[in-house]
Amino acid sequence: AQSVAQPEDQVNVAEGNPLTVKCTYSVSGNPYLFWYVQYPNRGLQFLLKYITGDNLVKGSYGFEAEFNKSQTSFHLKKPSALVSDSALYFCAAVGKAAGNKLTFGGGTRVLVKP
Amino acid sequence: EADIYQTPRYLVIGTGKKITLECSQTMGHDKMYWYQQDPGMELHLIHYSYGVNSTEKGDLSSESTVSRIRTEHFPLTLESARPSHTSQYLCASQERGGPYNEQFFGPGTRLTVL
Numbered sequence: 001a002q003s004v005a006q007p008e009d010q011v012n013v014a015e016g017n018p019l020t021v022k023c024t025y026s027v028s029g030n031p032y033l034f035w036y037v038q039y040p041n042r043g044l045q046f047l048l049k050y051i052t053g054d055n056l057v058k059g060s061y062g063f064e065a066e067f068n069k070s071q072t073s074f075h076l077k078k079p080s081a082l083v084s085d086s087a088l089y090f091c092a093a094v095g096k097a098a099g100n101k102l103t104f105g106g107g108t109r110v111l112v113k114p
Numbered sequence: 115e116a117d118i119y120q121t122p123r124y125l126v127i128g129t130g131k132k133i134t135l136e137c138s139q140t141m142g143h144d145k146m147y148w149y150q151q152d153p154g155m156e157l158h159l160i161h162y163s164y165g166v167n168s169t170e171k172g173d174l175s176s177e178s179t180v181s182r183i184r185t186e187h188f189p190l191t192l193e194s195a196r197p198s199h200t201s202q203y204l205c206a207s208q209e210r211g212g213p214y215n216e217q218f219f220g221p222g223t224r225l226t227v228l
Contacts (some may be wrong), residue, residue: 032212032214041123042221043219044219046218090157102159107156
């Protein structure tokens with residue numbers, strides 16, 4: 001069975017500082033990995049994905065993520081956080097064995113303080 | 115902004131009522147999904163469909179049912195609502211192709227059963 005772990009329930013960061021949201025995964029075969037963001041009373045919005053190729057993936061709103069196969073990680077990063085980045089962030093993974101069904105991590109709440 | 119819609123956005127009903135949560139998308143996507151998001155934020159897949167007249171149960175057992183008579187429409191029905199059904203329900207769609215395609219989410223329906 002595939003699984004995704006986000007070890008931090010909440011991340012607090014000051015505006016202008018670097019932001020990192022951690023994610024590790026367990027899937028059979030090569031994974032497809034995704035990050036989504038959820039603002040209050042909204043659905044999830046796609047940020048970025050890793051399919052193959054370059055381990056560093058760039059996405060929307062200045063976010064990027066690094067795929068690390070040996071550590072089975074896909075951490076989300078932003079060099080300089082904004083107050084408007086405060087939201088819920090979900091990592092998701094899918095492997096061949098699970099067909100098209102995404103498995104989501106438990107989510108990490110990011111709070112960026114002015 | 116993804117063209118996927120959910121109605122109602124908020125619903126408060128009494129125990130035993132029959133309800134239908136609507137989900138429609140205008141992107142012509144073959145694949146559609148229903149997720150239940152509990153208060154702890156975690157998302158659970160409860161139903162999915164890969165095309166017209168195709169529906170499957172997801173990983174989380176649910177007393178709800180779905181139908182897919184038209185490509186753009188994927189309603190979810192609860193025959194007899196109970197307080198345990200209180201949750202946020204998110205609908206998503208995905209274009210034809212492999213699991214590497216991102217899912218697009220609607221804004222969600224927040225259901226409260228008294």
